Amino acid sequence: MTQAADWTGRIGDVWAQEWQRTDRSFAALTPHLDAAILAAAPSHAFRALDIGCGAGATAHALATARGDADVIGADLSEGLIAVARSRPPLPNLRFVVCDATAAAATPVDLYVSRHGVMFFDDPEAAFARLARAAAPGAALVFSCFAERRANRFAADLLDALGRDGDAPAGDDPGPFAFADPMRVAAMLTAAGWQAAPPARVDFGYRAGEGAAAVADAVAFFHRIGSVAGLLRDAPISARAGMERGIEAACARRLNDGAVDFPAAAWIWSATKPGSAL
Numbered sequence: 001m002t003q004a005a006d007w008t009g010r011i012g013d014v015w016a017q018e019w020q021r022t023d024r025s026f027a028a029l030t031p032h033l034d035a036a037i038l039a040a041a042p043s044h045a046f047r048a049l050d051i052g053c054g055a056g057a058t059a060h061a062l063a064t065a066r067g068d069a070d071v072i073g074a075d076l077s078e079g080l081i082a083v084a085r086s087r088p089p090l091p092n093l094r095f096v097v098c099d100a101t102a103a104a105a106t107p108v109d110l111y112v113s114r115h116g117v118m119f120f121d122d123p124e125a126a127f128a129r130l131a132r133a134a135a136p137g138a139a140l141v142f143s144c145f146a147e148r149r150a151n152r153f154a155a156d157l158l159d160a161l162g163r164d165g166d167a168p169a170g171d172d173p174g175p176f177a178f179a180d181p182m183r184v185a186a187m188l189t190a191a192g193w194q195a196a197p198p199a200r201v202d203f204g205y206r207a208g209e210g211a212a213a214v215a216d217a218v219a220f221f222h223r224i225g226s227v228a229g230l231l232r233d234a235p236i237s238a239r240a241g242m243e244r245g246i247e248a249a250c251a252r253r254l255n256d257g258a259v260d261f262p263a264a265a266w267i268w269s270a271t272k273p274g275s276a277l
Contacts, residue, residue, distance in 0.1 A: 052116020
């Protein structure tokens with residue numbers, strides 16, 4: 001289980017160091033999310049908050065596309081915010097180190113998140129706080145992973161380590177906490193949001209590329225994801241066998257110089273009841 005507080009320490013630091021490869025892994029999903037965000041954005045000037053903004057890709061894309069927007073990216077990780085701030089500066093974009101629910105101190109017209117909301121310790125309470133800080137008619141757009149068995153970068157590697165990658169991941173905070181759309185819809189409704197049915201996006205999760213694509217993918221999984229934790233905690237005597245299994249799983253997905261795993265995500269869009277001014 002990954003809790004929100006974990007991002008203030010080692011996990012956040014690792015993601016900051018691996019931001020280019022993590023952005024690459026989502027590259028095939030990003031256009032779908034960015035399009036959904038722009039479709040939900042008000043036609044007039046507005047304030048937007050990127051929840052768990054990470055290295056800042058989503059916030060930067062929104063601020064670039066909508067110069068009339070006041071965009072804030074919030075994340076618990078100082079390392080990730082440092083990376084976000086290193087992107088080309090924009091006059092309508094700023095990044096802050098804090099809990100996103102604390103950053104929503106003034107009426108927000110649009111909340112966005114790329115795979116950040118699954119780590120809320122109490123998601124229903126967090127969504128309710130966001131709703132209370134939202135302007136009437138405000139929108140919420142976020143992406144999250146679908147079921148683990150559809151995300152083979154996780155399932156295949158767990159299978160390679162002798163675990164059941166197709167087993168449900170559970171509802172604890174973590175990458176697959178929002179896999180069940182019925183659960184997410186119920187949480188959003190209880191928190192005061194009106195959600196449309198989510199859009200499912202199947203995409204290629206790129207773990208490695210280039211002349212040494214398999215080695216690139218193996219190095220990535222050593223750092224990012226649940227397998228990284230399993231490797232770190234395993235007895236030294238077991239690690240060589242585990243690494244061979246991971247390498248074989250990556251090699252099976254190698255095609256045309258890239259290691260792409262089938263993956264699936266939900267893109268959710270919701271609104272706060274009331275009329276926008």
